[in-house]
Amino acid sequence: MEALKQELKEKIIDILNLEDIKLEEINDNDPLFGDGLGLDSIDALELIVMLDKDYGIKLVDPKEGKTIFQSIETMAAYIKENRTK
């Protein structure tokens, strides 16, 4: 689980081009949207694509993202439970 969280932090910085954020600055329970990392709606769509591409998880209802993408912790838990690759 710790390895997955680390992997997610690296992917998020890389895929979402968060040039000015360092890996160690992202805490497992920090909100990804709003006051936390300040991600926006396009970032949310990009995370949905990442779930599909890298973990074989297709989100049928994009609204599910609201709970899944709350933090690195919630993302990792969801991926661990639902990944197909």
Added chain:
Amino acid sequence: MLDNKTYIQSFCTIQNNEIILDGASIFKLEPTTFLDFSKKAYQYFEINYSKFFKMDNLSKLAFLGAELLLENEINNTKENNIALVFANKSSSLDTDVKYQNSISDAENYFPSPAVFVYTLPNICLGEISIRHQLKSENSFFIFDAFNSAFMTNYAKVLLDSNKADKVLCGWVEYFDEEYKAFLYLVGREGNLEHKIETVLTEYNK
């Protein structure tokens, strides 16, 4: 209608890893990629706007030029009626090709929303408008080559009809690591008269 004199107040060229502002070179790197050049320029001018790194190359090019020309123009206490009139040759083709590559393989079909949003050339105007809180007129045109006469007349009409207090004009061409930006700010006061020939001369320098 086009009798009032207008003036080029400031101008900027970005090409070949160099930025020239009002005729003087202010930033230059040895040959490198545009990704590296744009990032180093962002750092050199101490721009603090993390969304820059999410932009496509065309928007980064337009953004950097606008940043230098509008830096001292924006008054945060009032609405800034600075129109944007931009043009280029390749539209958003550089990003269009990237997006096409992400959807061309049916076995590996993962279209990127973050790339898709830049598959229109006028998105760069939106980026500049958001950055400087502009709610002004903006237009993006596609021409085979820089059209000095059209740009000059369009800017004059905007000023003469009081649609704008100033006009930021720009040629922002980017495709496959080949790029040139020529941006200039036009207003009703200044020393360098805004004429078709002057604009063309500065573009060709």
